[in-house]
Amino acid sequence: MSTADLHLDTGAMALGALPDDESEAVQAHLQTCESCSAELAGFRETVAMLAAVSAEVPPTSLRRAVMARIAVTPQLPPLMVPPVSQPERPADLTAPAAPAEAPAEPPADLPDNVVPLRRWYRRPGALVAAAVAALVLGAGAVFGINQANQSNEVAQTPEQCVAQAADKQTTSPVDGQGSVVYAPSCAAVTIDVTGLPDLPDDQTYQLWALAGEQPRSLDVLPDASAGQPQLVTKSTQPGENAVAITVEPAGGSAAPTLPIIWQAKLGA
Amino acid sequence: MPPPPDSSGPPPQAARRPLSAVPDAPPEQVRPEELMRLTALGQEAAFEKLYDAFAARVFGLARRIVRDPSQAEEVAQEVFLEIWRRASRFDAGKGSATSWIMTLTHARSVDRVRSAQAATDRDLKVAQASTERDVDSVVEAVESAFERKAVQRCLGTLTELQRESITLAYYSGYTYREVAELLTAPLPTIKTRLRDGLIRLRDCLGVAT
Secondary structure: OOHHHHHHHHHHHHOOOOOHHHHHHHHHHHHHOHHHHHHHHHHHHHHHHHOOOOOOOOOHHHHHHHHHHHOOOOOOOOOOOOOOOOOOOOOOOOOOOOOOOOOOOOOOOOOOOOOOOHHHHHOHHHHHHHHHHHHHHHHHHEEEEOOOOOOOOOOOOHHHHHHHOOOOEEEOOOOOOOEEEEEHHHOEEEEEEOOOOOOOOOEEEEEEEEEOOEEEEEEEEHHHHOOOOEEEEEEOOOOOOEEEEEEEEOOOOOOOOOOEEEEEEOOO | OOOOOOOOOOOOHHHHOOOOOOOOOOOOOOOHHHHHHHHHOOOHHHHHHHHHHHHHHHHHHHHHHHOOHHHHHHHHHHHHHHHHHHHHHOOHHHOOHHHHHHHHHHHHHHHHHHHHHOOOOOOHHHHHHOOOOOOOOOOOOOOOHHHHHHHHHHHOOOOHHHHHHHHHHHOOOOOHHHHHHHHOOOHHHHHHHHHHHHHHHHHHHOOOO
């Protein structure tokens, strides 16, 4: 089998659709192909999410049966990796699984300009509550579209503040066009959204600020939704470290609907 | 309109409090990886939480694949028993607990079908029709309701051929060769469709790689 074929096998493998007689060759290939094993890992996480679609509450008898059986079922000891050049010690039966300290998110292999967003929908209840609250509170904090008015007036608008701030930092979206200029001293960010495709009339782009995993709606983006560039300046709140755009039903949503189609960090 | 921000510091903390009509956020949920770790220590309470978090997904996937509810219940029971027994072998460095549990569920469900199957030919039409089914019967209480919505939406971004191939492979438990046979398509074509479909799904769902 050619190497090209083996590269293609990650999809079938993640879906559990590779026959046993083929998976051995693929396993061997994965040992030597770093990009393949990374792809497989991502596919596995993706495939695991497919099970959300078929979720179905089991009969209560299942819970009783499972709990009754584990009460009388011993557990396997952890697999011990023998320390290099040290005599092997007897397995400690009470030792936790190898990664006792589960790595704190974000994973270390993320590019540093990527904010992991998957966690958003792990706690939908909290999200909705927070986003609804933020929406209501944020409604008063919407500033106008930047008219590129660089006048020297003393009373600055937020967009002028950002444009002239000594501490402004420009970042680019992770994947896509446009730019984000964040000025901590103004507690505001100017976002230039360009190149997003035109949306159907019943959908809109919605802009969110993220404080870690907590989203806060900033506004819907009517111009961008019509396929036009859009420049907006929004106030930010302490702790917010990224902005993201999702596609929502017309009028916007209280909580973000995936996918994230555009995201950028606030500040370098 | 709040006062325009100045350079003296962040806005007052009070501005961030939710309105009283909005319920407080529920207490922080324990991550499944942490529950796996505690389960490996023999903590039945942690295992029980794990059960509550995954029962609907494990049973639902088993039922989708084996189709018979009582067999699905048996498979789910095997899966949870295996989670209990093998918790110490779970390595969070190699993937999420969700991925580990659902991979196990898929494998055990397919095992069940294959062993019971030899004689029984499942009806392809039924399998295909099942792509869209159940959505409404699925419980909203499932922790992953939000995730489900995202997955459904992202499945909608696949081409018909990609979706069909992935559905047959995953929810019906066919090998890619069987999928190729069913769809009368060449083997490499199916492999490519599965992979391209997963790339699109992965990107749509924002899975970090």
